[in-house]
Amino acid sequence: MPSPDRISQTLTSHELRQTPVRRAVLQVLLDSSYALSGHEIEERIGADTDRITLYRTLKTFEDSGLIHRVVDTSDIVRYASCSIECSAHEHFDNHVHFKCTNCHHIYCLNQVAIPAVTLPAKFEAKTRDYLLAGVCRECTP
Amino acid sequence: MPSPDRISQTLTSHELRQTPVRRAVLQVLLDSSYALSGHEIEERIGADTDRITLYRTLKTFEDSGLIHRVVDTSDIVRYASCSIECSAHEHFDNHVHFKCTNCHHIYCLNQVAIPAVTLPAKFEAKTRDYLLAGVCRECTP
DNA sequence: TTATTTATGCAACAATATTGCATAATCAAG
DNA sequence: CTTGATTATGCAATATTGTTGCATAAATAA
Numbered sequence: 001m002p003s004p005d006r007i008s009q010t011l012t013s014h015e016l017r018q019t020p021v022r023r024a025v026l027q028v029l030l031d032s033s034y035a036l037s038g039h040e041i042e043e044r045i046g047a048d049t050d051r052i053t054l055y056r057t058l059k060t061f062e063d064s065g066l067i068h069r070v071v072d073t074s075d076i077v078r079y080a081s082c083s084i085e086c087s088a089h090e091h092f093d094n095h096v097h098f099k100c101t102n103c104h105h106i107y108c109l110n111q112v113a114i115p116a117v118t119l120p121a122k123f124e125a126k127t128r129d130y131l132l133a134g135v136c137r138e139c140t141p
Numbered sequence: 142m143p144s145p146d147r148i149s150q151t152l153t154s155h156e157l158r159q160t161p162v163r164r165a166v167l168q169v170l171l172d173s174s175y176a177l178s179g180h181e182i183e184e185r186i187g188a189d190t191d192r193i194t195l196y197r198t199l200k201t202f203e204d205s206g207l208i209h210r211v212v213d214t215s216d217i218v219r220y221a222s223c224s225i226e227c228s229a230h231e232h233f234d235n236h237v238h239f240k241c242t243n244c245h246h247i248y249c250l251n252q253v254a255i256p257a258v259t260l261p262a263k264f265e266a267k268t269r270d271y272l273l274a275g276v277c278r279e280c281t282p
Numbered sequence: 283t284t285a286t287t288t289a290t291g292c293a294a295c296a297a298t299a300t301t302g303c304a305t306a307a308t309c310a311a312g
Numbered sequence: 313c314t315t316g317a318t319t320a321t322g323c324a325a326t327a328t329t330g331t332t333g334c335a336t337a338a339a340t341a342a
Contacts, residue, residue, distance in 0.1 A: 050322050069214035077216045115256040125275040134266040191291050
């Protein structure tokens, strides 16, 4: 569990103001071992926070490089905290994501790098996302 | 452009009834070089078809292996037609997808296979999705 | 041509996400 | 520590995407 200091430091280093909502959202995402939807974050930070503020906070965090969206084939956006080195200008989250078909959690496999592919002519890639689906560690008998 | 025969044959071979909506939806998806959202399909097949019927048709097609969802980080589900060999039981669409940051189209790069990765212990993958983002062929100067 | 099965369309609804605006909170300067 | 400028918050209202139940219409098989 990250200390309150890390939360504050992360906000400061990304030039964001300290507010209770931001600290709570960041804490929740850092505490989770899998990506969370807006609704799931809402549940964890308590009902006294407005949903609109939450969505705006998520957008701010995403724009500043604190969190990233996780790829999926569903219609629900899920977020996970970025590695410490990410910024508004550059993301370093080139890790594979794993979606469990049993518990439906999406994990960041930080230790598994995304392998490169060779693209056809005139296609130029800047970011890459890799999503695996199957049964996760917790759900394997 | 696929002939009407191919549409009918595809429906028959997947044990689906021939209806105007199904033929129209399948035609639209086969004609498109990039993945389409429900709304985009709706626009292309004309306003006289109910949105609910469209969504049910898409679900039916997906379950039968005629079309597949395309991975993305957005909250909008996009569909593309599957290769001919796909069925309800097994998908053979292990190709890379490419999302253009300029025109926002998502292309199926059928000729680019998804490279394998080595997973941590007790993670078992069944399906894989790979999404690249950058500038596509049409938008490159 | 008829009977059975299944797709369609309507109405109503649920969930996710966004915009404008007034108020409240944060932070920096004195 | 207080003040002032800036920015985040919360409310109201709304947009978009997707779903469920049910009666009717259409498609296939006999």
